[in-house]
Amino acid sequence: GIQVEQSPPDLILQEGANSTLRCNFxxxxxxxxxxxxxxxxxxxxxFYIPSGTKQNGRLSATTVATERYSLLYISSSQTTDSGVYFCAVKEGAQKLVFGQGTRLTINP
Amino acid sequence: SQTIHQWPATLVQPVGSPLSLECTVEGTSNPNLYWYRQAAGRGLQLLFYSVGIGQISSEVPQNLSASRPQDRQFILSSKKLLLSDSGFYLCAWGSRSNQPQHFGDGTRLSIL
Structure with missing residues (x-):
C-alpha cells in the first residue's frame, strides 16, 4: 500500500515564526x-490539494504530484495553530492513508 | 451546508460490554461514509466504509462491525469490547471518491 511520511515529527516555534511541514508519499x-x-x-x-498551490489566509499548500510530495506553509504562527497536522492521500477509491503527523507547538 | 454528527463524545465501557456508536450526516444524499480509528499519538486508520444502504466494506479484521440502516446513518458496533478497542473513533463522509472527506468530532472510547 501507499506509504505516507511526514516531517518533522515535532516542531516548536515562537509566536510569529514561519514554518514548513512536508509530506512525502x-x-x-x-x-x-x-x-x-x-x-x-x-x-x-x-486543504484538498491533489496538485498545485492553494492559499487560505496565513496558510498555503503546494503539491508536486510528479515528485510525490506536498508542503504546508504556516506564516506568522499563532498559539491557536498548535496541534497535530496530518497529511492524507487516497489509496484506491475510498481509503485515506494518513501520515503519522507533525506536532506543532507555538509558544507565546 | 453539510454537517456530520457523532455521539457520544466520550464513552467509558467495561471489557466484555457491547458498543454502539452512531454517526449521521445532514445536507447531502447518498454520501460515502467512513469509520476511522486513531490510536494515541498516531495517524488514523480506516476501519469500514459504505457506499450505500446495507453496503459495508471492512478494511481490517477486528472485533468491530458496522451497519448502515439508513442513507445518512452509520453505526459502529461490538458485541464484546476488548481492551485493545480503546481509542478515538471518527466518522467521515465524502461525496465522491475524488472529493475530500469531512470528519465528525470523534468519540473517545476507554475500555476498563
Whole structure:
C-alpha cells in the first residue's frame, strides 16, 4: 500500500515564526488532504490539494504530484495553530492513508 | 451546508460490554461514509466504509462491525469490547471518491 511520511515529527516555534511541514508519499495519488487536529481532537480540513498551490489566509499548500510530495506553509504562527497536522492521500477509491503527523507547538 | 454528527463524545465501557456508536450526516444524499480509528499519538486508520444502504466494506479484521440502516446513518458496533478497542473513533463522509472527506468530532472510547 501507499506509504505516507511526514516531517518533522515535532516542531516548536515562537509566536510569529514561519514554518514548513512536508509530506512525502510513495505512489502517485489523485487526492491529497491536509488536516489540523486541535487539542480537543477535532480534525479540521485545511486543504484538498491533489496538485498545485492553494492559499487560505496565513496558510498555503503546494503539491508536486510528479515528485510525490506536498508542503504546508504556516506564516506568522499563532498559539491557536498548535496541534497535530496530518497529511492524507487516497489509496484506491475510498481509503485515506494518513501520515503519522507533525506536532506543532507555538509558544507565546 | 453539510454537517456530520457523532455521539457520544466520550464513552467509558467495561471489557466484555457491547458498543454502539452512531454517526449521521445532514445536507447531502447518498454520501460515502467512513469509520476511522486513531490510536494515541498516531495517524488514523480506516476501519469500514459504505457506499450505500446495507453496503459495508471492512478494511481490517477486528472485533468491530458496522451497519448502515439508513442513507445518512452509520453505526459502529461490538458485541464484546476488548481492551485493545480503546481509542478515538471518527466518522467521515465524502461525496465522491475524488472529493475530500469531512470528519465528525470523534468519540473517545476507554475500555476498563
Amino acid at each position: 510513495s505512489d502517485s495519488v489523485n487526492n491529497l488532504q491536509w488536516f489540523h487536529q486541535n487539542p480537543w481532537g477535532q480534525l479540521i480540513n485545511l
